Amino acid sequence: MEIYVVKVSDIREDRLNELCLLVDEEKKDKIKKFVNKKDKIRSLVAEILIRTIIIENLKINNKYIKFNKNKQGKPYLKNHLNFNFNISHSGEYVLCGIDNKDIGVDVEEIKNINIIEIAQNYFTTKEFEYIVSCDVEFQLNRFYEIWTLKESYIKCYGQGLSIPLTSFSIEVDQCKNIKVVRNNEYEEHAFKLFDIVQGYKIAVCSLNKEISNGIVMLNQNNLIDKYIKFNLEQMKG
Numbered sequence: 001m002e003i004y005v006v007k008v009s010d011i012r013e014d015r016l017n018e019l020c021l022l023v024d025e026e027k028k029d030k031i032k033k034f035v036n037k038k039d040k041i042r043s044l045v046a047e048i049l050i051r052t053i054i055i056e057n058l059k060i061n062n063k064y065i066k067f068n069k070n071k072q073g074k075p076y077l078k079n080h081l082n083f084n085f086n087i088s089h090s091g092e093y094v095l096c097g098i099d100n101k102d103i104g105v106d107v108e109e110i111k112n113i114n115i116i117e118i119a120q121n122y123f124t125t126k127e128f129e130y131i132v133s134c135d136v137e138f139q140l141n142r143f144y145e146i147w148t149l150k151e152s153y154i155k156c157y158g159q160g161l162s163i164p165l166t167s168f169s170i171e172v173d174q175c176k177n178i179k180v181v182r183n184n185e186y187e188e189h190a191f192k193l194f195d196i197v198q199g200y201k202i203a204v205c206s207l208n209k210e211i212s213n214g215i216v217m218l219n220q221n222n223l224i225d226k227y228i229k230f231n232l233e234q235m236k237g
């Protein structure tokens with residue numbers, strides 16, 4: 001398993017259009033349709049990130065990288081079912097996890113929202129109690145722990161919100177061990193929380209027992225340069 005994070009920064013309009021020529025038509029159309037430039041950049045950087053990882057790891061020519069989606073929209077790499085990945089973006093970050101088994105990742109920018117109301121409506125009673133049982137100053141952090149962990153679990157399954165948010169419960173014990181309970185049974189998923197980016201919470205859920213301890217932080221410009229270099233080499237060869 002590897003987990004990657006990229007901090008997103010502005011890309012000039014002409015450069016953005018050029019880079020769109022190096023992704024497939026579907027992604028290009030999706031990027032074009034975003035009104036907000038930040039959405040365009042996040043989507044493009046995420047695509048460049050996963051394509052670069054695939055080129056490096058699987059040695060596939062970019063033009064042969066084809067994605068498909070399951071019924072609930074989870075993308076997967078066609079013809080390489082042992083290669084699993086999942087992407088998340090929020091605020092200024094793009095997150096991607098790869099693994100040989102199902103994986104779900106989530107990054108959320110921590111915002112001052114009405115956590116009590118949301119937790120009461122969308123979390124289980126146990127999750128709600130976990131959040132409110134600590135001092136008020138720590139409750140926002142706990143809320144985002146549960147939020148990202150729940151999201152990473154749903155994304156690992158790939159079933160979207162067809163899994164009701166209250167149909168499973170995340171348990172974080174005093175040693176910060178994390179488990180998920182569904183239908184009164186513990187499931188085998190492993191979880192990890194990361195606080196490596198200030199103001200954001202990151203969660204990873206995997207069907208593998210071990211989750212990487214570290215996250216690879218990539219610089220956006222270096223990533224783009226590497227992607228262009230790979231494409232040029234592959235076009236020549």
Ligand SMILES: CC(C)(COP(=O)(O)OP(=O)(O)OC[C@H]1O[C@@H](n2cnc3c(N)ncnc32)[C@H](O)[C@@H]1OP(=O)(O)O)[C@@H](O)C(=O)NCCC(=O)NCCS
Nearest residue numbers: 072073074075087088089106147150151154155158159160
């Ligand atoms: C679509 C969903 C999978 C994630 O949505 P999100 O948190 O808004 O977005 P993220 O940035 O984390 O993830 C988006 C990426 O997940 C991937 N994805 C899409 N559908 C997916 C699915 N069914 N399962 C796993 N991954 C999926 C895609 O790569 C997508 O990137 P793209 O939009 O660039 O194609 C879905 O779980 C959802 O709508 N969640 C919101 C639920 C919610 O309200 N949670 C609150 C507290 S738990």
